């Protein structure tokens with residue numbers, strides 16, 4: 075099993091930007107957001123269970139899950155949230171382990187936006203946090219997505235605080251606006267992770 079580096083950070087911090095630099099070095103990426111979508115693909119057992127519970131309104135005309143509608147349901151009803159989590163969490167966990175085990179490199183990068191919120195850090199050998207200011211998170215996300223400042227601020231409130239993430243980080247990449255040397259920072263960490271992976275597999 076490859077050494078597992080979990081990459082986390084708040085909304086708009088730059089996780090994708092940083093992960094792409096590791097990918098350029100040949101490191102495989104396992105992305106929690108991608109897996110969360112894969113387990114509810116059209117035709118999947120999980121999407122069928124969701125369809126049985128909520129009816130055809132829960133899917134778009136192309137057969138894909140209407141995520142916004144599902145979010146609205148679980149936001150206003152704890153029972154439904156518990157039901158959905160009980161359905162999806164084991165499937166997501168299983169798929170994550172499968173993908174992590176497929177890595178044939180010394181280490182693998184596991185991108186997990188909600189690593190701390192979902193208490194998943196024990197599944198990683200090392201935690202890398204992308205750090206920016208809340209102001210930068212807000213302005214980038216407003217710029218990128220079609221949302222206003224208040225909506226992003228609410229998402230920030232629901233996520234772990236900057237301080238919490240930094241307190242539990244093994245490594246930190248700061249990614250302030252205009253940061254130019256992300257690839258240098260990633261190259262240094264890559265070296266460190268290769269060494270740590272070797273030590274673990276000895």
Ligand code: ATP
Pocket residue numbers: 083084085086087088089090091092187214215218249250251252253
């Ligand atoms: P999310 O979790 O919200 O999907 P993320 O953590 O993956 O976000 P990115 O998608 O990498 O973050 O970056 C968010 C936005 O900020 C993107 O539009 C990206 O181009 C921009 N961005 C990333 N790094 C910087 C930087 N150093 N300076 C300015 N803009 C940046």
